Amino acid sequence: MSGYKLTYFPVTALGEPIRWMMSYLDIKFEDYRFEREQWPSIKPTTPFGQVPVLEIDGKSVWQSVAISRYFGKKADLAGKDEWESLMIDVIVDTFTDFRLAVGKWFYESDEATKKKLEKPLLETTVPFYLEKFDSTIKENGGFLANGKLSWGDIYFVATSGYINHMLGFNMSDKYENIKALCEKVAAIPKIKEWIDKRPAGI
């Protein structure tokens, strides 16, 4: 099969940065969304039991950060040299640490354990990361790294709706630099076009 096919749950989350990068690059793709109840039958067909999976000309790749970086290079949004690329990679992996900390609490099925995680997460971890991201954006002229747009900004903003959903509040609310970055990236014409036409929902 030639072309691009993204397989993911019918949500934004980790599929969305890949959708945004392909939209930015004007790449046409099949946006295949399966329902939760299909997951047990789809899981064994994926390379490593996880989605999103992107088929590129019949070859399947996975890992949202790796795929976004790949498209970032094609879009000339991966830094002008190894140092700039490092700056992007560092902040994106730190954003993943943050997402995982939030997810550890959000997805905890045991109510007592979840309750125990809640206070340190919401009172310490979340403000710590958001303040750091906010000041990082301020120090980098409105972007996460290198004073210019990178695939890292697109990854961050594309995933922010999912983080907001887990947190139950908008992480832009109290952080003006995060807010400005989110607005700026969402206003990029090709990305805005995607946001306007994508299926509703988180």
Added chain:
Amino acid sequence: MSGYKLTYFPVTALGEPIRWMMSYLDIKFEDYRFEREQWPSIKPTTPFGQVPVLEIDGKSVWQSVAISRYFGKKADLAGKDEWESLMIDVIVDTFTDFRLAVGKWFYESDEATKKKLEKPLLETTVPFYLEKFDSTIKENGGFLANGKLSWGDIYFVATSGYINHMLGFNMSDKYENIKALCEKVAAIPKIKEWIDKRPAGI
């Protein structure tokens, strides 16, 4: 300050792939190891509250995967094109997923929760990942990607001792391709030289 200074706990874990990459590149570095009781005073001095931190000519960077990729490019171990780089990035991020799954159980302080995590981890998750890594190495001619050595292999093997420590057994034991990769990477002269002189311990 010019030169390289790595700040980390007195263990291998996530500091070790950076030490291996610098050893491979013949980069001299200060291997600053602090004790657990120093961590509360060191933590606030780090850029994002985490270690390892590597100072490169006075600039501090963090995130072991991002730093290893940076050195991988310098060592010509990051793939010949964007596709090869993607293959390396995908498998390294998947290895991180595996490490985090093991760590979630290993670091759980509540004994009842830990007990509950143990069976699915050791009977399902761990064999699933190890079989996949083993077959991936087999399919890639003895390496994790692209049929040749990459920084991903060095990252994987440098971190494997830490994973083995958490698991309580050697992940090479039942997987011959993982075992062969570990032996091959550890025998690279510059890396062997580091292993022979590094401080004892996990």
